[in-house]
Amino acid sequence: MRTQVGIVGGGPAGLLLSHLLHLQGIESVVLERRSRRTLETEIRAGVLEQGTADLLERTGLGERMRREGSVHRGINLQFGGRRERVDFEDLVGRSITIYGQHEVVKDLIKARLEAGGEVYFEAPAVSISDLESENPKVRFEKDGEQEELVCDFVVGADGFHGVSRRSVPEGTLREYERFYPFGWFGILVEAPPSTEELIYTNHERGFALISTRSPRIQRMYFQCDPHEDPDAWSEERIWEEMQARVALDGWRLVEGPIIEKNVVAMRSYVAEPMRHGRLFLAGDAAHIVPPTGAKGMNLAASDVRVLARALGEYYARGSEELIERYSEVCLRRVWKASRFSWWMTSMLHRFPGDDPFQIRLQIAELDYVTGSRAASESLAENYTGLPFDPEFEEVLGGEEYLSEPHTGSR
Template identity: 55%
Template sequence: MRTQVAIIGAGPAGLLLGALLHKYGVDHVILERQTPDYVLGRIRAGVLEQVAVDLLDEAGVGARMHREGLPHDGFSLAFDGGHHRIDLHGLTGKRVMVYGQTELTRDLMDARRAAGLQTVYSAENVSLSGFDGERPTVHYRHDGQDHEIQADFIAGCDGFHGAARASVPPSAIQNYEKVYPFGWLGVLADVPPVHHELIYANHPRGFALCSMRSKTRVRYYVQCSLDDHVEDWSDERFFAELKRRLPEADAARLVEGPSIEKSIAPLRSFVAEPMRFGRLFLAGDAAHIVPPTGAKGLNLAASDVGLLGRALAEHYRGSDAGIDTYSQRALSRVWKAERFSWWFTSLMHRFPETGEFGRKMQQAELDYLVKSEAAMRSMAENYVGLSLDT
């Protein structure tokens, strides 16, 4: 098979890149090692920055998001028993969109199917070669037979454990990582949200987050130990702990219900540099991971493929300026998002090793933050997302 761009990975990053390339008239194929049902079954982020919303609109897949998504003009910080609203729209003129990653992925899949674009699911033994020269090739096995795709470029959108980054010689890549000493226990339930906007709670017992996927489905989290096991957390225990970490008024309004899904996610930061290796480009989780505090993971993936899609389109119009600067431009935005996620995580979570001094520093920072318009504006600017050119 011959194509212009071979995309590895049919998650949101790969599918969005495919949708953008289709709009730009660039021939491409997507390979995915999992089945469509598996991809749709992953429970992930649900807060979209304006950049991500704009890219989905540009790709022609934003109609249902605008119809069913929930635009949010702000969110609340909860600490010391009180609520403190960060007015995103008032401070920046921008807002965020609450729309589940599963629904976004479904929209991209449906649009791709309707356009008759090629996606190979259940692709096994994917390997890459020749991307340091003129003939990048992707090898894979499907339906018991070996296949290969020859392409001008390869886009690695296949996540942290995928084949793309693993194909790069160790001497050519530098990895940076921070592992946090706790995780998030998350519950998905079909109950009305406790509040019309998100609540991020700092509490002596640990962090909590009240988020949502719709007006009838919530996603709630509590900070937990990495030694915890999901089976030790009944729904009753989870909701009792969540209530302890919320202001009394919110706890009183909280509606409990049976969990649809429950899981524990460890927190870590990871960045691989550079993000280009000859004719191979990394994007999304293949290149970086952020703690979920601040909802930057999916949004960073969208900004990566926004930059990459335009760079590849420019190449076929005769300019290599975009692909030559892709890694530098993407990493500039990545590190700013990593900084914000690290700061927000450090501000809101309980770190036992920092003791009471660390707790007092958090309280002082939170008190300063909600009393300083400049500090709130800086937080809001980062939360709604920096532009692609930042």
């Protein structure tokens, strides 16, 4: 098989890149190890920054998001027996959209298949080779047979445990990692919303987060031991813990049947550079952030946004300048998002060994963030999405390709 861009991984990063390349007339093949059904039903986080939602909208993917997603213009921080709202719209003139990752994936799969895109499900990549040549190759399995995909470029968007990053020669990447001494116990609940906007809680028993997914499905989390067994928790025990952490002045969560429960590990990870030869890493293959800052899917979208532009320049004009800058531009945003996610995590969670002095500092930080317009504005700017690199945007000449597809060839 032969294509221009081989994409390993059919999650949000890989599918969105394939879609953006298609809008520029660039061929791609997406290889995904999981089934289509798994991709479309696996419930994951779904907080979209303003820029991510705008990107989906401008590229023809926003119709169902507009209809079924929920626009939130702020979040709530709860601490010391009080709840304070951070008004994003007032502070920075932006908002977030609550729309599940699996819903984004559904829309992307539908768009790619309707456009005749080549997306192979249940086709795991086995190896990636010849990365420093002009024709890198991806070997993959399909229907019990091994096949080979020859490309101009390979994009590794297959997550932390995928084959892409492991294909980079040993000693080439610098890896930065931090493990957090707690996890999130997550539950999916059949119930109406308890709140109109997200609630982040700092409580003496630990962090809790109240989110929403739809008028009838809600997502909630509470801080726990990272090795906790979800099956050891009864519904009664879960609700007792959730209510203890978030109840306020007679306000209580709306309870309902728990249809899913799991424990999410917490880590920060960055690999540098995000490119080796003709292999580009994107999304979780290159970086992971704790979910407190809601940055995971948004970073993946920003990676492929930059990469799509760089590849568009290459195929339209033969220029490799933006390709050379891919890692540099992406990593600036990755590290800022990593800092914000670490800060939110540190401010809201209880760490082993925290003494009363440290706990009082957390409360003081939350009091400052909610009481100072400058501090609230910083949180709002980061949460809704930092501006894209102005120098890079200038080099790219704006975003005309998003609304006016052109044909690229080389």
